[in-house]
Amino acid sequence: MHWPIDLIVLTFVIFCAIAAISVKDLLSTAILFSAYSFLMCLLWTVMGAVDVAFTEASVGAGVSTVFFVAAIFRTSRRTKD
Amino acid sequence: MKLLAFIVVSLTGALLLYGTAEFSDWGDPNSPASLHVSNYYIEKTYEETHAPNFVTAVVTDYRGFDTMFETAVIFCAGLGCFLLLRDFREKKEYFYRHIPTGVILHVKDGKKKITTGKEFEYMDKDWVPQDLINRTACRILIPFIQIYALYVVAHGDYSPGGGFQGGVIFGSSLILLAISYDLQTLVERIREKLLGILAATGVLIYAGIAAICMPMGGNFLDYGKLAPLLPAGSHVRALGMLGVEIGVGIAVMAIMVIIYINIVSVGRHDEGL
Numbered sequence: 613m614h615w616p617i618d619l620i621v622l623t624f625v626i627f628c629a630i631a632a633i634s635v636k637d638l639l640s641t642a643i644l645f646s647a648y649s650f651l652m653c654l655l656w657t658v659m660g661a662v663d664v665a666f667t668e669a670s671v672g673a674g675v676s677t678v679f680f681v682a683a684i685f686r687t688s689r690r691t692k693d
Numbered sequence: 694m695k696l697l698a699f700i701v702v703s704l705t706g707a708l709l710l711y712g713t714a715e716f717s718d719w720g721d722p723n724s725p726a727s728l729h730v731s732n733y734y735i736e737k738t739y740e741e742t743h744a745p746n747f748v749t750a751v752v753t754d755y756r757g758f759d760t761m762f763e764t765a766v767i768f769c770a771g772l773g774c775f776l777l778l779r780d781f782r783e784k785k786e787y788f789y790r791h792i793p794t795g796v797i798l799h800v801k802d803g804k805k806k807i808t809t810g811k812e813f814e815y816m817d818k819d820w821v822p823q824d825l826i827n828r829t830a831c832r833i834l835i836p837f838i839q840i841y842a843l844y845v846v847a848h849g850d851y852s853p854g855g856g857f858q859g860g861v862i863f864g865s866s867l868i869l870l871a872i873s874y875d876l877q878t879l880v881e882r883i884r885e886k887l888l889g890i891l892a893a894t895g896v897l898i899y900a901g902i903a904a905i906c907m908p909m910g911g912n913f914l915d916y917g918k919l920a921p922l923l924p925a926g927s928h929v930r931a932l933g934m935l936g937v938e939i940g941v942g943i944a945v946m947a948i949m950v951i952i953y954i955n956i957v958s959v960g961r962h963d964e965g966l
Contacts, residue, residue: 659719662853663748666845670861675949678868682957685966 617658625651638689642680649673742930744850752855753934757914761899763857764941768896771948775889778960788816815877817964823874831873838866842942849938850931856938860895860945867946868953876958876965879950885962888947895944902936 625648632644649672656665717724734751744750752760789798789807792814800807809815846859871879903914911918916933925932957965 663746663752663855666853666858670858670865674865675861675868678865678872678953679956682953682966685957686959 618655621651621654621658625655636691638684638691639681642677642684645680646673646677649676742850742934743928744931744934746850746852748853749850749855749934749938750930753849753937754914754916754930757903757937760937760941761903761914764896764899764944767945767948768892771892771951774952774955778955780960782961784961784963786818788818789813790816817875817877827873831869835866835870838869839863842866842946846938846942847935850934856941857945859938860942861949863942863946864949864953867950871953871957872966876954877963880954880962883950885951885954888951891947892944892951895940895942895947898940898943899937902933902940 628644628648628651632641632648635641635644649668653665653668653673656662656668721727734747734755738747738750739745742750742754744754785801787800787806789800789809790796790813791798792812797816798807798813807813842859842863844859845854845862846856849855849859867879867883870882902916902919905922906915906918907913909918909921916930919933920929923929923932954962954965
C-alpha cells in the first residue's frame with residue numbers, strides 16, 4: 613500500500629537503533645532515540661493510527677528526550693562499555 | 694560474556710521474527726482483533742456517544758477503567774520520582790550577580806541570604822550566559838504551544854489527541870521555559886505544592902466524574918447517567934469524556950514538570966539545565 617514510505621522509514625529506524633546502541637556519547641544516544649521515536653511516529657501515521665502517532669511524537673520524541681538529557685546533565689556523558 | 698549476550702539476543706530476535714510469520718496481514722478483516730468487538734465499536738460508537746473520534750470513545754468510555762489506572766500509574770511515577778529524589782537539605786553556598794556591574798558574589802555561609810531584585814540576581818553554580826535569541830524565541834513560542842495543548846485537550850473526542858497528549862505538550866512548554874531561562878524562573882512561577890495538588894486533582898477529577906455516575910443510578914464510569922446534571926442532550930457521553938480528558942491532562946502536565954524538575958536539579962529545586 614505505502615510500501616516505499618514503509619521501506620525507507622523502516623531502514624532509517626534500524627539505522628537509528630543500531631547507532632543508538634553503538635555510539636559512546638550518551639547525548640548522541642538520546643538524540644538518536646528521539647529520531648527513532650519520530651520515525652516510528654511516521655510509521656504509525658502511515659498505518660492510520662493517528663492517536664498512537666500523536667502520543668509517540670509528544671512523549672517519545674519530545675518529553676522523554678528531555679528527561680534523558682536532564683539525566684545525562686546530572687550524571688556522566690560517556691559510557692564505560 | 695559479550696559473545697554469549699550477542700548469541701542470546703540474536704536467538705531471541707530470530708524467535709520473535711519467526712513468531713511474526715504467523716501474524717495476520719495489516720488491516721486483514723479476518724484477523725482475530727477485527728472479529729470480536731471492533732465491529733461493534735465502528736458501527737455503534739457514534740450512535741451511542743456522539744464522539745467522532747472512536748479511539749477516544751473506546752479509550753475513555755468503553756475502556757475507561759484502563760485509562761483511569763493508567764493515569765494512576767503516571768501519578769505513581771511522579772510520586773516515586775519525588776520520593777526518591779527530593780532533597781530538603783539547605784544548600785551550603787550561593788552565587789549572586791550584581792546586575793549593574795556584573796560582579797559575581799560567592800556566599801559561603803548558607804544562612805546569609807541576599808534578597809534578589811533589581812540589584813542582585815540569583816545565579817546557578819555552573820552558569821552559562823542565557824542566549825538572547827533562544828530566550829526571545831522561546832518566550833514567543835511558549836504561549837502558542839500552550840494554546841495548542843489546550844486545543845488538543847478540548848478536541849479530544851473530535852480529532853486525534855486527548856488529555857494525555859495535551860498534558861504532555863503543556864508540560865513540555867513549561868519545561869521549555871525552564872530550559873530557555875533557568876530553573877528558578879519556572880519554580881518561582883509554579884510552586885512545588887501547586888504541582889503536587891494539580892497532579893492529585895487530575896486523578897481525582899477522573900475518579901470523581903466516574904464516581905458521580907453511581908449515585909445517579911449507573912455503573913462506575915457510566916457517563917450516560919449524568920444526563921440530568923448536564924444540559925447536553927444526546928452528547929452527554931461525549932461531555933463526560935471531555936471532563937475525564939481534562940482530568941488526565943492536568944495530572945499528566947503536573948507530573949511531567951515534577952519529574953523534570955526533580956531529575957534536573959537532583960531534588961533540590963534550585964538550579965539545573
